[in-house]
Amino acid sequence: MTVEDAFSPLAQRVPLATTVNGRPVTLAVPARLTLADLLRDELHLTGTHLGCEHGVCGACTVLVDGRSVRSCLLFAVQVEGRSVVTVEGLQDHPTTGRIKCAMARHHGLQCGFCTPGMLVTATELIDRHPPEKPLDEACVRETMSGNICRCTGYQGIVRAVLEAAADPATGTTHEG
Amino acid sequence: MKPAPFAYLRARSVAEALEMLGASAHRDADAHTKVLAGGQSLLTLMNLRLARPDQLVDIGGLMELSRTFEDTDSVVLGALVRHRTLETDPKLGKRLPLVAAAAGQIGHVAIRNRGTLGGSLSHADPAAELPLAMLVHEAVIHVESATSGRRTIRAEDFVESIFTTTMQADELLTWVTVPSARPGQGWGFVEFAPRIGDYAQAGAACLVTVAPDGSVAAIRAGLLAAADRPLVVSEPGDEVSGIPTHETWERLAAHWTRNLEPLTDDPDHTRHLCRAALSQALADAYRRARTDQEEAA
Numbered sequence: 001m002t003v004e005d006a007f008s009p010l011a012q013r014v015p016l017a018t019t020v021n022g023r024p025v026t027l028a029v030p031a032r033l034t035l036a037d038l039l040r041d042e043l044h045l046t047g048t049h050l051g052c053e054h055g056v057c058g059a060c061t062v063l064v065d066g067r068s069v070r071s072c073l074l075f076a077v078q079v080e081g082r083s084v085v086t087v088e089g090l091q092d093h094p095t096t097g098r099i100k101c102a103m104a105r106h107h108g109l110q111c112g113f114c115t116p117g118m119l120v121t122a123t124e125l126i127d128r129h130p131p132e133k134p135l136d137e138a139c140v141r142e143t144m145s146g147n148i149c150r151c152t153g154y155q156g157i158v159r160a161v162l163e164a165a166a167d168p169a170t171g172t173t174h175e176g
Numbered sequence: 177m178k179p180a181p182f183a184y185l186r187a188r189s190v191a192e193a194l195e196m197l198g199a200s201a202h203r204d205a206d207a208h209t210k211v212l213a214g215g216q217s218l219l220t221l222m223n224l225r226l227a228r229p230d231q232l233v234d235i236g237g238l239m240e241l242s243r244t245f246e247d248t249d250s251v252v253l254g255a256l257v258r259h260r261t262l263e264t265d266p267k268l269g270k271r272l273p274l275v276a277a278a279a280g281q282i283g284h285v286a287i288r289n290r291g292t293l294g295g296s297l298s299h300a301d302p303a304a305e306l307p308l309a310m311l312v313h314e315a316v317i318h319v320e321s322a323t324s325g326r327r328t329i330r331a332e333d334f335v336e337s338i339f340t341t342t343m344q345a346d347e348l349l350t351w352v353t354v355p356s357a358r359p360g361q362g363w364g365f366v367e368f369a370p371r372i373g374d375y376a377q378a379g380a381a382c383l384v385t386v387a388p389d390g391s392v393a394a395i396r397a398g399l400l401a402a403a404d405r406p407l408v409v410s411e412p413g414d415e416v417s418g419i420p421t422h423e424t425w426e427r428l429a430a431h432w433t434r435n436l437e438p439l440t441d442d443p444d445h446t447r448h449l450c451r452a453a454l455s456q457a458l459a460d461a462y463r464r465a466r467t468d469q470e471e472a473a
């Protein structure tokens with residue numbers, strides 16, 4: 001008996017129960033479906049962008065159990081029982097709100113293709129950074145270097161993240 | 177691009193994973209079954225269709241392999257310990273500072289949040305940081321199979337060649353025992369990459385043991401990206417007499433990189449980078465050992 005006899009991989013759909021942006025999601029997915037394609041094509045959460053599909057550009061970054069991951073490098077079946085948060089799910093998150101306002105002020109985006117990934121990466125950076133150690137530019141640059149932007153030249157992005165990290169009060173007075 | 181179709185099996189225990197790997201090896205020797213851990217190497221290859229496994233055994237949910245144990249002289253790390261944990265866990269960082277530094281150089285945060293120790297060692301990329309760190313630490317790798325049981329492999333004997341280990345197809349890497357840093361031992365890790373997050377073009381890791389009088393008692397040093405596997409380059413015979421200086425490290429680095437045959441387009445350039453990384457790593461390690469001794473005094 002071959003593997004093909006045992007199960008036809010093309011036909012194999014795997015049951016999946018997970019949480020996306022706080023909502024339970026239950027469906028059957030092809031094993032080879034990536035998390036990015038699940039989010040975009042099945043759940044219509046198109047804020048998660050796909051650039052390279054091999055882990056280098058960061059446009060597809062989402063949070064799984066509160067940690068940033070590349071949704072192009074994860075099969076949907078791997079988030080069974082986990083909690084996925086996309087850029088849409090960060091709509092009301094105060095840190096993300098501050099970053100968005102700061103991005104607008106500092107011209108941190110032009111075409112906006114990279115922006116969802118930037119927001120997710122920067123949100124994790126600020127939220128998980130130990131409060132006793134202020135974020136410096138080197139650390140912001142190093143962390144944000146995993147997200148490629150073809151437009152801005154990064155200066156505005158770095159400035160925006162530093163501002164959002166430094167002053168929790170700024171930005172909340174502006175509308176994201 | 178998208179990955180080619182495959183059959184998906186989710187393991188709920190190590191025993192089940194071993195059974196799945198064993199059964200598929202037994203059922204069809206030509207069918208290609210792969211373990212799926214963090215997926216940070218496997219999915220890049222599958223998305224580009226450079227890899228087309230017929231079947232994946234997903235071990236990602238095996239919490240037991242995410243654990244770490246601290247022994248008196250060593251730390252035991254589960255195969256699923258993430259790079260980010262090695263990098264940021266304060267307790268592990270204290271026992272294994274070289275490993276923490278090496279892990280921190282891998283890719284980007286989002287890659288380190290997913291990538292696992294077992295995956296990095298099994299993938300056996302000659303430019304990867306953790307296989308080198310394990311080699312310098314003289315770590316012991318534990319593997320297990322349903323048919324042949326458990327065995328241990330020294331890090332030195334684990335990599336056969338580029339992307340190839342001495343594990344069998346039905347074997348699972350389960351644990352890694354890493355001797356922890358000893359008093360008087362300083363660590364150095366230096367790598368050169370074109371950009372942050374890129375694989376290194378050259379890199380060196382070392383542990384330098386310093387006697388209380390400041391003389392060098394022992395050195396273990398290795399290089400990444402210098403061959404088809406991570407290499408130990410220190411030669412125990414090459415003692416350092418007296419208190420080492422900058423020139424000591426330059427001389428040792430030149431001596432230990434003289435015969436390298438890197439598999440790169442420009443071997444001279446790579447040899448030069450290896451030498452520079454090694455000399456800097458040795459100097460860093462010595463300085464750290466001395467600082468620790470002064471603080472302890």
Ligand SMILES: Cc1cc2nc3c(=O)[nH]c(=O)nc-3n(C[C@H](O)[C@H](O)[C@H](O)COP(=O)(O)OP(=O)(O)OC[C@H]3O[C@@H](n4cnc5c(N)ncnc54)[C@H](O)[C@@H]3O)c2cc1C
Pocket residue numbers: 054055056073210211212213214215216217218219220255281282283284287290291292293294295296298299301303304305306347348349350373374375376
């Ligand atoms: C953009 C990007 C940049 C990167 N940069 C670096 C870098 O600078 N340095 C670096 O070292 N790595 C880098 N990586 C790779 C990363 O470190 C991977 O996490 C690691 O190589 C593989 O770990 P994984 O858990 O993701 O393994 P997977 O991708 O799941 O598996 C890798 C291979 O190992 C096998 N395997 C996994 N676990 C086991 C096990 N327990 N037993 C037996 N076989 C197993 C799999 O079958 C597969 O063949 C990068 C990756 C990306 C996408």
Ligand code: FES
Pocket residue numbers: 049050051052053054055056057058059060061070071072073
């Ligand atoms: S699309 Fe996932 S990292 Fe580029």
Ligand code: FES
Pocket residue numbers: 108109110111112113114115148149150151152
């Ligand atoms: S704004 Fe266009 S890619 Fe960043």
